[in-house]
Amino acid sequence: MLPRKSPCHKKLVTESDGDRMADRLMCSELSQVGTVKEIEMNRHIEVPFLEASAASLRAGDCVYLTGILYTARDAAHKRMYEALERNESLPFDIRDGVIYYMGPSPARPGRVIGSAGPTTSSRMDKYAPILLDMGLKGMIGKGRRSQGVKDAVKRNGAVYFAAVGGAGALLSRSIVGAEVIAYEDLGTEAVRRLKVREFPVIVVADAEGNDLYDTAAQRYCREATVDCMNIGGAISQT
Amino acid sequence: MRIINVDLVVSAIKEMCIEANHFLSQDMKDAIEEAAKKEESVVGRQILEQLQENLNIAKQEMIPICQDTGMAVIFMEIGQDVHFEGGFLEDAIHEGVRQGYGEGYLRKSVVGNPILRKNTGDNTPAIIHYSIVPGDQVHITVAPKGFGSENMSRIFMLKPSDGIEGVKNAVLTAVKDAGPNACPPMVVGVGIGGTFEKCALMAKRALSRPIDKRSEDSGMRELEEELLERINRSGIGPGGLGGTVTALAVNIDSYPTHIAGLPVAVNICCHVNRHATRSL
Numbered sequence: 253m254l255p256r257k258s259p260c261h262k263k264l265v266t267e268s269d270g271d272r273m274a275d276r277l278m279c280s281e282l283s284q285v286g287t288v289k290e291i292e293m294n295r296h297i298e299v300p301f302l303e304a305s306a307a308s309l310r311a312g313d314c315v316y317l318t319g320i321l322y323t324a325r326d327a328a329h330k331r332m333y334e335a336l337e338r339n340e341s342l343p344f345d346i347r348d349g350v351i352y353y354m355g356p357s358p359a360r361p362g363r364v365i366g367s368a369g370p371t372t373s374s375r376m377d378k379y380a381p382i383l384l385d386m387g388l389k390g391m392i393g394k395g396r397r398s399q400g401v402k403d404a405v406k407r408n409g410a411v412y413f414a415a416v417g418g419a420g421a422l423l424s425r426s427i428v429g430a431e432v433i434a435y436e437d438l439g440t441e442a443v444r445r446l447k448v449r450e451f452p453v454i455v456v457a458d459a460e461g462n463d464l465y466d467t468a469a470q471r472y473c474r475e476a477t478v479d480c481m482n483i484g485g486a487i488s489q490t
Numbered sequence: 491m492r493i494i495n496v497d498l499v500v501s502a503i504k505e506m507c508i509e510a511n512h513f514l515s516q517d518m519k520d521a522i523e524e525a526a527k528k529e530e531s532v533v534g535r536q537i538l539e540q541l542q543e544n545l546n547i548a549k550q551e552m553i554p555i556c557q558d559t560g561m562a563v564i565f566m567e568i569g570q571d572v573h574f575e576g577g578f579l580e581d582a583i584h585e586g587v588r589q590g591y592g593e594g595y596l597r598k599s600v601v602g603n604p605i606l607r608k609n610t611g612d613n614t615p616a617i618i619h620y621s622i623v624p625g626d627q628v629h630i631t632v633a634p635k636g637f638g639s640e641n642m643s644r645i646f647m648l649k650p651s652d653g654i655e656g657v658k659n660a661v662l663t664a665v666k667d668a669g670p671n672a673c674p675p676m677v678v679g680v681g682i683g684g685t686f687e688k689c690a691l692m693a694k695r696a697l698s699r700p701i702d703k704r705s706e707d708s709g710m711r712e713l714e715e716e717l718l719e720r721i722n723r724s725g726i727g728p729g730g731l732g733g734t735v736t737a738l739a740v741n742i743d744s745y746p747t748h749i750a751g752l753p754v755a756v757n758i759c760c761h762v763n764r765h766a767t768r769s770l
């Protein structure tokens with residue numbers, strides 16, 4: 253059995269109606285922050301995205317992704333970018349797809365994958381807008397994005413999700429299949445096609461231009477010398 | 491004089507690489523458990539609970555706590571009465587890392603040339619810091635360091651006139667800039683004084699101090715406590731999703747410095763603050 257866990261989810265697997273209600277309450281705590289309106293919580297979503305489902309997600313939503321994700325991090329993004337510069341095609345169809353910024357640890361024999369949590373997304377900021385303009389609909393990582401990426405998310409009705417950083421053993425349980433499909437020589441940085449079942453993520457940046465990191469920290473900020481509006485600011489300028 | 495065969499070093503380092511990446515030390519586990527009780531945000535509390543569950547899964551199923559199993563940072567404190575035989579000590583250390591990362595199914599995250607960036611395939615070389623200490627023992631600390639938080643670390647070459655307020659600002663700035671990127675709750679290692687490289691090394695070393703142990707210097711202890719409180723008032727919270735636990739500890743080491751300077755290094759570590767220690 254797979255765990256169904258997101259940062260807004262408490263119980264494993266079997267969820268009674270009571271649990272669902274509790275989840276709604278917890279998630280709405282997040283989504284009420286700032287201007288984000290009350291929205292539907294704990295959605296189970298198929299990926300690649302169908303129709304406009306990416307654009308309908310809002311910052312603070314806790315969702316579970318089921319379907320296919322593609323992994324790519326620094327080196328794979330650089331290669332894809334260079335391929336595009338040479339007018340070559342990408343190693344997989346990114347239209348309506350989701351890229352997971354992740355490089356797993358090796359699988360032990362008999363296992364699908366090793367530890368598999370998100371890496372810092374800002375390192376892919378240089379490459380993300382062009383992929384979004386080509387039809388990429390979702391990205392999963394951790395940490396701040398640049399304004400350029402958030403603008404591209406908005407422009408394309410896409411979405412940026414965070415998964416819990418440093419919970420790679422837990423997250424690996426939602427990955428039921430993994431195969432290297434390109435750049436095998438890059439080792440952990442190769443492009444992998446992952447089959448996921450109820451992979452838990454939170455919407456950080458949405459198609460309306462909301463950014464959960466802006467609003468969530470502000471709510472608990474009590475330190476006058478820290479500019480709470482600009483947490484993670486120095487690295488999000490690129 | 492005591493003779494130690496370097497094969498002992500190889501096997502100790504191999505085992506410690508595997509141990510550190512699968513089992514967090516008890517003090518770190520306790521700190522996360524404590525944080526989960528204190529956190530005011532519901533979502534923050536749940537993230538902290540998930541981190542605890544992640545630790546259990548890692549231990550029971552032998553899956554690394556985090557997929558970034560780090561660059562192997564190794565502190566070698568060598569008693570001056572020790573003599574090594576059977577090969578070159580440094581080769582033995584790298585060999586231990588090679589075996590640990592290979593046999594332990596740990597991620598190979600090291601590139602050879604930082605510009606050309608080809609993966610070395612075995613997570614070597616390690617980063618090794620030697621010091622000579624009295625006695626005839628060898629104390630080894632293996633501290634695999636992830637780069638999500640390493641990338642958020644900073645050095646500030648302050649002026650003496652910046653004083654203690656300058657030091658506080660430096661630490662708070664580094665933490666604020668790190669925000670959600672460094673996988674909070676963080677552990678903040680700070681080195682104050684010395685030279686450019688000395689303060690960085692102190693900040694790194696401070697991360698492997700037991701998390702419940704405060705500085706022995708009363709002034710530094712007060713600074714640690716004040717900074718922790720202020721960091722936790724930043725609102726960043728677990729996962730950067732808002733909350734009252736942003737850091738688990740601030741560990742400060744200091745050293746005499748030059749009349750013209752006040753170096754401050756801030757080495758940020760995530761909640762996966764790994765270190766294994768052993769004496770030979």
Ligand code: SF4
Nearest residue numbers: 418556636638673760
């Ligand atoms: S910063 Fe730490 S917890 Fe986060 S991905 Fe890196 S090693 Fe893992």
